[in-house]
Amino acid sequence: MFLVVGLGNIGSDYAKTRHNVGFALADKFCSCLNLSFLYRADISSSCAIGKKVILIKPATWVNLSGKAVEQAVSVFSPEEIILVHDDMDIPLGSLKIKKGGGDSGHKGVRSVIQHIGKDFIRIRIGIGKPKGDIVNYVLGEFTEQEKIVIEQAIEAAMHAISDIVENGLSYAMNKYNSHIEVKEDEGV
Numbered sequence: 001m002f003l004v005v006g007l008g009n010i011g012s013d014y015a016k017t018r019h020n021v022g023f024a025l026a027d028k029f030c031s032c033l034n035l036s037f038l039y040r041a042d043i044s045s046s047c048a049i050g051k052k053v054i055l056i057k058p059a060t061w062v063n064l065s066g067k068a069v070e071q072a073v074s075v076f077s078p079e080e081i082i083l084v085h086d087d088m089d090i091p092l093g094s095l096k097i098k099k100g101g102g103d104s105g106h107k108g109v110r111s112v113i114q115h116i117g118k119d120f121i122r123i124r125i126g127i128g129k130p131k132g133d134i135v136n137y138v139l140g141e142f143t144e145q146e147k148i149v150i151e152q153a154i155e156a157a158m159h160a161i162s163d164i165v166e167n168g169l170s171y172a173m174n175k176y177n178s179h180i181e182v183k184e185d186e187g188v
Contacts, residue, residue, distance in 0.1 A: 001052060001053070001054070001075075001076070002052060002053050002054070002076075002080050002081070002082055002161075002164070002165055003053075003054050003056065003072065003073060003076045003080060003081050003082070004026070004029075004053055004054070004055045004056070004082045004084065004161055005022070005055075005056050005057075005058065005065070005069055005072075005081065005082070005083045005084065005112070006022030006023050006024075006025050006026035006027075006055065006056070006057050006084045006085075007019075007022035007023070007058070007062050007065055007083065007084065007086070007112075008020035008021070008022050008023030008057065008062055009023075009061055009062045009139075010059055010060065010061065014139065016141045017138065017139050017140060017141055018086055018088075018127040018137065018139070018140060018141075018142060019062055019086055019108075019138040019139055020062075020086075021085070021086045021125045021127065021150060021153075021154065022057075022083075022084040022125075023057050024150075024154055025084050025125070025154045025157050026055045026056070027057075028154055028155075028158065029055055029158050029161070030055060032158070052165050053161070053165060056068075056069075062107070062108040063107040063108055063110075063111055064111055065108045065111050065112055066110075066111030066112045066113070066114050066115030066116065067111070067115060069081075069083075069112050069115060069116055070115035070116050073116055078116070078117060078120045079099075079119070079120075079121070079169075081116070081120035081121065082120070082121045082122070082123060082161060082164060083109065083112060083120055083121070083122050083123070084122075084125065084161075085106060085108060085109060085122070085123075085124060085125070086106075086124075086126075086127045086138065087106065087124035087125065087126055087127065088126075088127050088128060088129050088130060088134070088137070088138065089104055089126075089129070090124055090125070090126030090127075091126045091128060092127060092128035092146060092149050092150070092153075093125075093126055093149035093150060093152060093153040094125075094126040095124065095126070095156055095157055095160060095176045095177070096122075096123075096124040096126070096176075096177055097121065097122065097123050097124075097160060097164070097169070097173045097176050097177055098121075098122055098124070098173070098177075099120070099122070099169060100118050100119050100120075101118060101122070102118070109122070121164065121169060123157050123160055125150070125153050125154070125157055126153070127150075128146075160172050160175075160176045163175060163176075
């Protein structure tokens, strides 16, 4: 059994922002399987996918996600937790999968590490590097061109989760960490 945690901010004002790609993945995963988030509580919403995956969206601000994750992970070992989040150190649309490590400046990841440790699996979805203010960038919406790239990245991340569950972490890392990056001169 795996627990997949999509990071994002609560509220409709943030639904389409760069910081909410983890929530977008969780929503799309459930939607593609014609499921909805069944369990709702102060800490999270969850959706069960078969007997192998439970998805949650913490019902906290992204920077406080650790508390919600801590309350949801009591029956999971770190190797069974997959955290999906945005990463501005990765080119737009690229995926990186890893286990463990630091927060790379992502306050939501930092919060999760503070509450459950760092030995969980991460799927980092690249949102590109801002040219200006970081806060406005991550809380800003994608351009129309960027939306197309992010939708493809979310689709790839869904397949990556399936590969982790079915084929193991090493297999998924070898397959997705070599994901072809989008070149800036391609109109994005």
